Amino acid sequence: MNNMRHIISILMENESGALSRVAGLFSARGYNIESLTVAPTEDPSLSRMTLVTNGTDDIVEQITKQLNKLIDVVKLLDLTEGPHIEREMMLIKVKATGEAREEIKRLADIFRGHIIDVTGTSYVIELTGTGEKIDGFIQSLDGKSIMEVVRSGVSGIARGAKSLKV
Amino acid sequence: MVLELTGAEILMSALKDEGVEYVFGYPGGAVLHIYDALYKQEDVKHILVRHEQGATHAADGYARSTGRPGVVLVTSGPGATNAVTGIATAYMDSIPMVIITGQVHTWAIGSDAFQEVDSVGITRPCVKHNFLVKDVKDLATTIKKAFYIATTGRPGPVVVDVPKDVTANKAEYAYPKKVALRSYKPVVEGHPGQIKKAVELILAAKRPMIYSGGGVILGEASKSLTEFVRLLGYPITQTLMGLGAYPATDKQSLGMLGMHGTYESNMAMHECDMLLAIGARFDDRVVGKAELFSPGSKKIHVDIDPSSISKSVRVDVPIVGSVGNVLDEMIKLIKAARKQPDKAALAAWWKQIDQWRAKDCLRYDHKSKLIKPQFVLEKLYQHTKGEAFVTSDVGQHQMWAAQFYKFDKPRRWINSGGLGTMGFGLPAAMGVQLAHPKSTVACVTGEASIMMCIQELSTCKQYGLPLKIINLNNRYMGMVRQWQEFFYKGRYSHSYMDALPDFVKLAESFGHVGMKIEKPGDVEPALKEALKLKDRLVFMDFITDQTENVYPMIQAGKGHHEMHLSPERELA
Ligand SMILES: Cc1cc2nc3c(=O)[nH]c(=O)nc-3n(C[C@H](O)[C@H](O)[C@H](O)COP(=O)(O)OP(=O)(O)OC[C@H]3O[C@@H](n4cnc5c(N)ncnc54)[C@H](O)[C@@H]3O)c2cc1C
Ligand SMILES: Cc1ncc(C[n+]2csc(CCOP(=O)(O)OP(=O)(O)O)c2C)c(N)n1
Ligand SMILES: [Mg+2]
Numbered sequence: 001m002n003n004m005r006h007i008i009s010i011l012m013e014n015e016s017g018a019l020s021r022v023a024g025l026f027s028a029r030g031y032n033i034e035s036l037t038v039a040p041t042e043d044p045s046l047s048r049m050t051l052v053t054n055g056t057d058d059i060v061e062q063i064t065k066q067l068n069k070l071i072d073v074v075k076l077l078d079l080t081e082g083p084h085i086e087r088e089m090m091l092i093k094v095k096a097t098g099e100a101r102e103e104i105k106r107l108a109d110i111f112r113g114h115i116i117d118v119t120g121t122s123y124v125i126e127l128t129g130t131g132e133k134i135d136g137f138i139q140s141l142d143g144k145s146i147m148e149v150v151r152s153g154v155s156g157i158a159r160g161a162k163s164l165k166v
Numbered sequence: 167m168v169l170e171l172t173g174a175e176i177l178m179s180a181l182k183d184e185g186v187e188y189v190f191g192y193p194g195g196a197v198l199h200i201y202d203a204l205y206k207q208e209d210v211k212h213i214l215v216r217h218e219q220g221a222t223h224a225a226d227g228y229a230r231s232t233g234r235p236g237v238v239l240v241t242s243g244p245g246a247t248n249a250v251t252g253i254a255t256a257y258m259d260s261i262p263m264v265i266i267t268g269q270v271h272t273w274a275i276g277s278d279a280f281q282e283v284d285s286v287g288i289t290r291p292c293v294k295h296n297f298l299v300k301d302v303k304d305l306a307t308t309i310k311k312a313f314y315i316a317t318t319g320r321p322g323p324v325v326v327d328v329p330k331d332v333t334a335n336k337a338e339y340a341y342p343k344k345v346a347l348r349s350y351k352p353v354v355e356g357h358p359g360q361i362k363k364a365v366e367l368i369l370a371a372k373r374p375m376i377y378s379g380g381g382v383i384l385g386e387a388s389k390s391l392t393e394f395v396r397l398l399g400y401p402i403t404q405t406l407m408g409l410g411a412y413p414a415t416d417k418q419s420l421g422m423l424g425m426h427g428t429y430e431s432n433m434a435m436h437e438c439d440m441l442l443a444i445g446a447r448f449d450d451r452v453v454g455k456a457e458l459f460s461p462g463s464k465k466i467h468v469d470i471d472p473s474s475i476s477k478s479v480r481v482d483v484p485i486v487g488s489v490g491n492v493l494d495e496m497i498k499l500i501k502a503a504r505k506q507p508d509k510a511a512l513a514a515w516w517k518q519i520d521q522w523r524a525k526d527c528l529r530y531d532h533k534s535k536l537i538k539p540q541f542v543l544e545k546l547y548q549h550t551k552g553e554a555f556v557t558s559d560v561g562q563h564q565m566w567a568a569q570f571y572k573f574d575k576p577r578r579w580i581n582s583g584g585l586g587t588m589g590f591g592l593p594a595a596m597g598v599q600l601a602h603p604k605s606t607v608a609c610v611t612g613e614a615s616i617m618m619c620i621q622e623l624s625t626c627k628q629y630g631l632p633l634k635i636i637n638l639n640n641r642y643m644g645m646v647r648q649w650q651e652f653f654y655k656g657r658y659s660h661s662y663m664d665a666l667p668d669f670v671k672l673a674e675s676f677g678h679v680g681m682k683i684e685k686p687g688d689v690e691p692a693l694k695e696a697l698k699l700k701d702r703l704v705f706m707d708f709i710t711d712q713t714e715n716v717y718p719m720i721q722a723g724k725g726h727h728e729m730h731l732s733p734e735r736e737l738a
Binding site: 012013016017020021024028058061062065066068069071072073074166 | 286287290291294295298315347348349350471472473476477480
């Protein structure tokens, strides 16, 4: 069976320790985590976590069952089972001197990034999109010009009027 | 003005309101306020053990034999770490327990304070859930939640970590009657459509097999299971954890299955065309090699925990729900169904099973001049009329107890299956005896296992617990030796028990009765005499045949049809 990438959205109690229960589950059972993001929702008692993992259907079935079994997990949805939107944000610091200054600016425009900090020798660019788009931007830069990369990890939401709520 | 109580008093009141009879514990700095509150009340009885591992196993034995949650109280740091083995033991076998661990003051948490460990962190992977109580106002509700989580759905241990200042601070006390957790709602009713599908498969089977496990005991569904199995006339096998849920002496019972299960059970598992698993989790000791497991059967699995289903073996009809509810629904549908089991096919199937049974796979050498461990257990069974509570440690003796003591009732067979914790038997027996003061409680153990919690003989003396300890002393870690004989060409690396104590003197030094039995002819008289000593703990040291092995045996990685039988059996 093939390994497939899955984006799992989790609503959980905003309790101290809830995050470590999820992280502990993945390490204890040997599941992969590609990325994991978590932050409180509009209801401060709830956190929303987006977890990107990969595995065979059997493993992903176990992952969702084991996550659901955690007492702190209120609701869970495998976004990849339906149409969904996936976004990641990157802050990237690049060397920007001489001719490269214009070139990088143009490139950022093409990718709809924003330059949000400027010095005589560097830019910080903010870029949002799918993981692929962000990878694409990084690849199109000259590797030597990259000073620092900070990626938020994936967050996602299902398309359509239905929502993951308690 | 409303009355305010200290956290320690709140804790004791909550335990009382929860109906807790016994707390198994050991004091220390972080729990001194709690012990003071304990001292000032009479509703909850405290049993002082000699090691925190003993407290957890005793509470566990209490829980397994009654169905009520076991309660433990230990101090922070080493108290909590000593309790971990017992917590993990309960977790693996889904036993409801609430463990209260003391913690350093809230303001000292994280400072490497004296006797500080991250108890919530250490226990996280081996509890159903755990809590750190940071505010005395949350204490009563947290205790209520802990009991609720521990005892509902798939049961399990819950740790409540209580910092010392929380036990001193005051709050109003009101014990909630109910708690509801939006994030925890176990499913108990099976899906009607799935149940209907399952019943169709069950009734269409030509070679049916029922495989039931610990879930039937945990779910108090022994009656429903028995009615269901008798109604169909199908064969049933039970896991190590399920023994007693269906009467072992009934003719439809094929005994245990798996690594050391009976020939007939394992062959029937392999050859059946419909396999119904009820409250069993397809453990690797049962399944063997998954690819070879019951290759020709349609599989139905009833379990309260969705994560148990299709974990190691894919099933055709999963049913999430509590065993009792699901079986009762199935019984109704079967009774109402027009189609009934194919009588001729079933008769042929039973004929085949009886041929396997005729192999008499548990046969052992009755003429030996040495005491055979199986013989001791057979006689224990006879002389207790099959009515004793039997706890066990881990090793060969555990397997023989499971094979030779025929349990007709649930909650009589108390052993550590999932974690396989040596040291479990004696403290677990204490909990059982406290819960059933008038019953015979036998602890079947080995000379290696018993040494792991031997200090609890002192607790037994303090509380007058008249256990009957059956030490099957083969001077070997027999189970380890058996594997070394089979798979390591007899290189007995560190499986020999050298420098054993004189168990008779040891028992006597703790104030108990000790007996040493060396000849087969002395086995029955010794058992009779010991069972007559109703109010004394008797430690029976049976010097058994050192070379005896447990049969049948399926080697790890082999299929059910590839069992080893005993040399006696092969000769016969
Ligand atoms: C030395 C040694 C040898 C062993 N050899 C064997 C062997 O030969 N054969 C054998 O069988 N075992 C053997 N074991 C034990 C084995 O390791 C497992 O512990 C055992 O097989 C598991 O039993 P079980 O499947 O009944 O599951 P349990 O651990 O009892 O789990 C119970 C299952 O029921 C479910 N459940 C709980 N409550 C309910 C409810 N109300 N309704 C529905 N479902 C519920 C749970 O979710 C879980 O899936 C051995 C252990 C040791 C230490
Ligand atoms: C705490 C612990 N340590 C190690 C083991 C591995 N182990 C399983 S059985 C066994 C030997 C048990 O010997 P004994 O109690 O004498 O029983 P016997 O097999 O001889 O009947 C060992 C060491 C275990 N199950 N538990
Ligand atoms: Mg031994």
